[in-house]
Structures are given as structure tokens and as C-alpha cells.
Amino acid sequence: MPRQRKPMPGVDPKLLIKDAAKLLPEPSRRLFLRGAASLGALAVLSGCDIIDGDTSENALRVISTFNDRVQAFLFNPNTLAPEYPESMITRPFPFNAYYSEDEAPDVDADKYRLEIGGRVDNKQPWTLPELYKLPEVSQITRHVCVEGWSAIGSWQGVKLSEFLKLIGADLSAKYVWFQCAEGYSNTIDMPTALHPQTQLTLKFDHQILQRAYGFPIKIRIPTKLGFKNPKYVTAMWVQNNDGGGYWENQGYNWFSGL
Amino acid sequence: MTIEATAGPSTLPDTATGPVIHPWWVRVTHWINALAMLLMIGSGWQIYDAAPLFGFEFPRQIALGNWLGGALLWHFAAMWLLVINGLVYVALGILTGRFRRKLFPIRPREVLYDLLAALRGKLSHDDLSMYNAVQKLLYLGILLTGVVIVLSGLSIWKPVQFHTLTSFFGGYNTARYVHFAAMTAIVTFLVVHVTLAILVPKSLRAMIVGR
Numbered sequence: 293m294p295r296q297r298k299p300m301p302g303v304d305p306k307l308l309i310k311d312a313a314k315l316l317p318e319p320s321r322r323l324f325l326r327g328a329a330s331l332g333a334l335a336v337l338s339g340c341d342i343i344d345g346d347t348s349e350n351a352l353r354v355i356s357t358f359n360d361r362v363q364a365f366l367f368n369p370n371t372l373a374p375e376y377p378e379s380m381i382t383r384p385f386p387f388n389a390y391y392s393e394d395e396a397p398d399v400d401a402d403k404y405r406l407e408i409g410g411r412v413d414n415k416q417p418w419t420l421p422e423l424y425k426l427p428e429v430s431q432i433t434r435h436v437c438v439e440g441w442s443a444i445g446s447w448q449g450v451k452l453s454e455f456l457k458l459i460g461a462d463l464s465a466k467y468v469w470f471q472c473a474e475g476y477s478n479t480i481d482m483p484t485a486l487h488p489q490t491q492l493t494l495k496f497d498h499q500i501l502q503r504a505y506g507f508p509i510k511i512r513i514p515t516k517l518g519f520k521n522p523k524y525v526t527a528m529w530v531q532n533n534d535g536g537g538y539w540e541n542q543g544y545n546w547f548s549g550l
Numbered sequence: 551m552t553i554e555a556t557a558g559p560s561t562l563p564d565t566a567t568g569p570v571i572h573p574w575w576v577r578v579t580h581w582i583n584a585l586a587m588l589l590m591i592g593s594g595w596q597i598y599d600a601a602p603l604f605g606f607e608f609p610r611q612i613a614l615g616n617w618l619g620g621a622l623l624w625h626f627a628a629m630w631l632l633v634i635n636g637l638v639y640v641a642l643g644i645l646t647g648r649f650r651r652k653l654f655p656i657r658p659r660e661v662l663y664d665l666l667a668a669l670r671g672k673l674s675h676d677d678l679s680m681y682n683a684v685q686k687l688l689y690l691g692i693l694l695t696g697v698v699i700v701l702s703g704l705s706i707w708k709p710v711q712f713h714t715l716t717s718f719f720g721g722y723n724t725a726r727y728v729h730f731a732a733m734t735a736i737v738t739f740l741v742v743h744v745t746l747a748i749l750v751p752k753s754l755r756a757m758i759v760g761r
Contacts, residue, residue, distance in 0.1 A: 349620055355626070355630070366708065373713075
């Protein structure tokens with residue numbers, strides 16, 4: 293919604309600028325007038341929208357896309373997120389979402405299937421008992437929220453890179469897209485999906501994931517901001533087009549690497 | 551400035567032909583930096599409000615970006631302006647010898663003397679091309695604060711890729727406090743700096759037209 297700023301009644305902006313310019317020496321006066329005329333016109337026409345509105349956000353998203361490329365360049369597939377001792381785990385580990393805890397998805401374990409799709413050889417859906425049998429890795433890493441706060445947690449599950457190999461995924465594809473039970477979604481870049489600490493997480497602190505922590509599957513990515521770690525994951529697609537994501541589509545930076 | 555200037559340009563021969571106090575590159579980088587700083591501070595306040603470190607929030611009216619996502623877009627766009635402009639300024643400051651000539655030496659005794667003179671309102675501003683000892687100390691201090699705010703910012707933005715830098719600032723959480731403290735120092739400097747520029751208007755003119 294564009295908001296219009298009305299000029300002050302009884303004040304002619306052009307005369308106001310002329311008065312101000314009288315205080316300056318001749319050459320700078322001309323320069324000042326030229327600059328002020330265009331600046332003033334901009335301000336009167338669009339008010340605060342230039343600074344605070346959707347117009348500026350759209351322009352800034354171009355730079356945000358450039359920042360995605362910079363971050364992909366900075367991302368080193370061999371750089372590991374720092375790991376911490378068990379004593380440093382944040383207890384209780386916070387629940388965080390755009391809805392309250394009792395609104396979180398309540399997934400039926402017996403009926404649950406992890407759907408697989410896209411550029412994958414074996415698209416057979418996975419039941420939870422099948423997933424629990426896969427080799428387990430563990431990490432104690434820092435979850436960093438886009439808001440600025442952070443918390444250290446302990447996660448166990450399957451290395452996502454191993455899982456992708458197991459299902460015969462095309463590892464040269466560009467993206468992996470995740471769909472969640474409540475409608476949340478995320479797309480991540482393949483280099484991040486193949487990072488040694490990126491995990492298809494089934495447990496928190498060696499217990500089957502609680503509902504609050506994303507039961508039955510969370511994708512734990514310690515090299516990305518928290519909102520890029522989807523919970524309640526129900527489907528995974530390997531693809532070459534960017535499927536976007538819940539927050540990314542609203543303006544959070546797409547790559548959001550740490 | 552106002553008294554001289556309202557009488558018309560003919561009464562300004564000394565300023566029109568006088569020595570250049572601030573070369574063009576100092577003026578250009580100064581005002582770009584001013585804009586970049588305001589954008590970074592305004593958006594930074596909005597970002598702070600999403601997870602305050604202390605028991606207060608910045609009023610939304612003086613914060614930039616409408617919401618966290620908008621503020622982050624501003625912050626990570628203006629950072630390029632701040633850093634590229636800052637690098638150009640520092641490179642030229644070193645290469646032209648301006649830093650060496652203007653900021654050094656800083657002698658503690660002179661700082662104390664000039665500080666007392668300033669507080670008594672007796673500090674001379676006849677020659678704007680020479681910085682007094684308090685100015686030297688503050689300008690050097692704000693330059694170093696600029697380095698700290700950029701490096702602590704990088705360590706919050708990339709605590710995995712730049713984890714060595716992040717641990718230099720005491721880890722992710724401490725780096726947030728360092729970043730905040732550097733912002734506070736810059737805002738404090740800004741208040742003093744702008745107040746003094748208004749009290750000595752010819753210093754403001756020098757930063758616009760050079761003389």
C-alpha cells in the first residue's frame with residue numbers, strides 16, 4: 293500500500309530550497325539546488341515509501357540474490373561448524389516457529405511415510421522403522437536463529453549425503469527441496485546438502501524427536517540459519533529448479549549460510 | 551558561515567581561494583560513509599529488536615526496514631557501501647600520507663591540555679587544516695571502532711566459515727555484544743561530532759566544499 297506524504301500547507305518546497313541555497317557561496321549553490329530539486333521531488337512524490345516500503349524491498353532483494361552468490365562462494369564444503377561438549381547444551385532447548393507449540397504438527401508415526409521425488413533412482417517412500425535402522429551420526433552444534441539468538445543442541449540421525457547416495461539421487465542436481473507437515477518448505481543448495489554435518493535428524497539428545505523439535509524428521513544444517521533447518525519433514529525432492537521456501541519467499545535471504 | 555554567506559559571495563574571497571582543507575576524496579567518502587552508517591545503524595536497531603540483548607528495544611519509528619526481514623535486506627546491502635567506501639578511504643588515507651600527517655603524533659600531554667581547553671570553550675579553530683590532539687585521538691579511535699564493528703559483524707554473519715574470527719571475539723554470543731558496543735561508540739561519536747560541527751559551522755562547510 294503506497295502511503296502519500298502531504299507537503300506542509302502554506303510552504304512551497306521550491307521556495308524553501310531557494311532560501312536555504314542563499315546561504316551558500318555561488319558554485320556550491322548551483323550544485324545544491326540541482327541536487328535538492330531532484331531529492332525534494334523524490335521525497336514529495338513518494339514520502340517514506342522510498343525508505344520503508346515494498347518498492348525498496350524489491351530493489352534490495354536484487355542485492356540479496358547477489359549475496360546468495362557471495363555466500364555460495366564463501367561456503368567451504370570442508371569447513372565444519374564448531375562442536376561443543378554435552379555440558380554446554382542449552383536446556384531446555386527452545387521451541388521456535390511462526391506458530392505456538394500446541395499448534396505444531398502432530399504426525400502419526402504409524403501412517404508416516406517420507407516421500408522421495410525428483411532426480412532420484414529409488415522413489416520408494418520410507419517408513420520410520422526403516423529410517424531408524426540406518427547408520428547414526430551425532431553432533432552437538434549451535435543453532436543460530438535469524439533473529440540473533442542461538443542455542444546449542446544435540447542431534448542424531450543419518451548423514452544426508454549418505455541418504456542421498458542410498459536413494460540414488462543425482463548429486464549433480466542443484467537443489468534439494470523439503471516439504472513439511474504444516475505446509476512449511478525449504479530449498480537448499482546441493483553443496484550444503486552434501487556437507488558432512490548436514491543431517492537427516494531423527495533424535496534430539498539421543499531421544500526420538502519430540503513433537504516440539506520436529507517429529508518425525510528435522511533436517512539439521514549447522515552451516516545455515518535456523519529457519520533453513522526444516523522440521524516435520526514429509527517429502528524430499530532432488531531437483532534443478534529452486535522451490536523457494538516459507539520465509540525465503542517473504543524476503544529472508546535465500547542462502548542464509550553461517 | 552551564515553553571517554558571511556548571507557552577505558553574498560563577494561565577501562568570501564578568502565574561502566574561495568584559501569587552501570583546500572579536505573580534498574575531494576575525503577569529502578566524497580565522508581558523506582557516503584555518513585549515509586552507509588545511518589542505514590547500518592537504523593537497520594541494526596530493527597534487527598536488535600528481534601532478540602534484544604538488554605532490557606530495552608529501539609522505537610520502531612527510528613528503526614529502518616519495517617520488519618526483521620526488511621531490516622536484514624537493508625543491513626546486508628548497506629554493508630557493501632560501508633565496507634567498499636571504508637576500504638577506499640583507508641587506502642587513500644595511507645597512500646596519500648593524510649593519516650600520518652593529520653593524526654600523528656598523538657601526545658598524551660597535548661590531549662589533556664586540549665581537552666581542558668575545549669571544556670573551557672577556549673580551543674582555537676582558526677586553522678581547520680590542523681587537528682587538535684583530542685580530535686586526533688577521537689578520529690583514530692573511530693577508525694579503529696569502524697574496523698571492530700566490521701570484523702565483529704563478519705563473525706556474527708559467518709560464525710562457521712569465519713569461526714576463527716568469531717572465537718577471537720569470544721564466540722558467537724560475545725561477538726553480538728562487541729558489535730552492539732561498537733555501534734554504541736559510533737552513535738556516541740556521531741552525537742558529539744555533529745554537535746561540534748554545528749558549533750563550528752565553517753568545519754561543516756569545509757567538509758562540503760573543501761575550504
